[in-house]
Amino acid sequence: MKKLLTTSLLLLASAPMTSLASECGKVTIADMNWNSASLIANVDRFILAEGYNCDAELVPGDTMPTGTSMIEKGEPDVAPELWSNSLKAALDRGVEEGRLRFTGAVLSDGGEEGFWVPKYLVDKKPELATIEGIVANRELFEHPEDPSKSAFYGCPAGWNCQISSGNLFSAMGLGDAGFELIDPGSGAGLSGSIAKAYERGEGWFGYYWAPTAVLGKYEMVKVDFGSGVDEEHFKSCTTSAECLEPKVTMYPPSAVDTVITESFAGRSPEAVNYLSTRSFTNAQLNSLLAWMEENQADGEIAAQHFLENHEDIWGQWVSPEVATKVKAAL
Numbered sequence: 001m002k003k004l005l006t007t008s009l010l011l012l013a014s015a016p017m018t019s020l021a022s023e024c025g026k027v028t029i030a031d032m033n034w035n036s037a038s039l040i041a042n043v044d045r046f047i048l049a050e051g052y053n054c055d056a057e058l059v060p061g062d063t064m065p066t067g068t069s070m071i072e073k074g075e076p077d078v079a080p081e082l083w084s085n086s087l088k089a090a091l092d093r094g095v096e097e098g099r100l101r102f103t104g105a106v107l108s109d110g111g112e113e114g115f116w117v118p119k120y121l122v123d124k125k126p127e128l129a130t131i132e133g134i135v136a137n138r139e140l141f142e143h144p145e146d147p148s149k150s151a152f153y154g155c156p157a158g159w160n161c162q163i164s165s166g167n168l169f170s171a172m173g174l175g176d177a178g179f180e181l182i183d184p185g186s187g188a189g190l191s192g193s194i195a196k197a198y199e200r201g202e203g204w205f206g207y208y209w210a211p212t213a214v215l216g217k218y219e220m221v222k223v224d225f226g227s228g229v230d231e232e233h234f235k236s237c238t239t240s241a242e243c244l245e246p247k248v249t250m251y252p253p254s255a256v257d258t259v260i261t262e263s264f265a266g267r268s269p270e271a272v273n274y275l276s277t278r279s280f281t282n283a284q285l286n287s288l289l290a291w292m293e294e295n296q297a298d299g300e301i302a303a304q305h306f307l308e309n310h311e312d313i314w315g316q317w318v319s320p321e322v323a324t325k326v327k328a329a330l
Contacts, residue, residue: 050325063160
């Protein structure tokens with residue numbers, strides 16, 4: 001009798017967890033190849049696995065391939081940090097067709113993109129805060145391999161900002177002005193080029209975005225194109241590889257969203273509610289990204305650091321019951 005009672009109690013105790021795990025099931029989460037996205041993906045994996053009993057798994061991701069795969073193949077289930085301006089038309093179609101769902105803004109105050117120069121250059125020559133000043137002083141931005149050219153650092157191949165920065169480079173006639181668009185090869189290559197310029201007090205001109213540890217660590221000034229923001233043209237043409245006549249426009253504030261598949265949304269409303277609530281500010285992410293850089297931490301280690309030290313933030317995203325599970329797992 002004692003053995004039967006013990007077995008019954010164990011089955012009863014495990015029933016809610018089994019039910020929840022079955023409801024959530026396997027969840028694939030895109031682990032994008034930049035630090036903030038990898039940090040958030042690892043936070044999501046841990047909380048979904050330990051707090052909601054999901055069979056959560058990280059899979060490699062990148063903006064264009066992940067968005068396209070979610071629309072066409074229904075996988076991965078979650079893109080934690082998707083800069084949705086870059087794929088807005090396609091994502092909207094995915095929503096209209098019942099394939100995708102926007103759960104909320106992972107970056108509550110939006111992302112910032114633009115062309116930048118070091119502040120120490122602008123302090124010496126204030127005109128460098130404008131695109132006209134950049135062109136007039138192009139000799140300050142030495143090409144690393146060709147002395148006859150000036151350097152503009154664009155986005156790595158495969159990133160959607162490669163399209164927007166390339167279109168704006170063309171729209172402003174920077175090639176005709178003597179600049180060459182340089183592919184830095186990777187996000188690390190792009191940030192490394194800024195760090196190198198700062199260490200040497202040299203000129204640097206190129207694309208970058210926030211929130212990032214780089215723009216938190218190095219003071220940079222966003223170049224004014226003198227055009228204002230044409231958001232409609234930016235979305236319809238500037239971000240499109242088929243854009244034949246790009247016009248000059250500043251980058252609009254970037255929507256940084258969490259996007260999920262509808263198939264996942266139907267499996268676990270509780271987990272979806274977490275993803276709808278989970279959001280960071282630029283200040284919070286800048287601090288975390290700086291910690292990652294200082295400690296040479298990857299997304300998994302940074303997620304552990306965040307969960308162990310910032311319950312004041314993530315505790316607001318989940319119920320007390322889920323918070324208890326997460327803390328116990330830590």
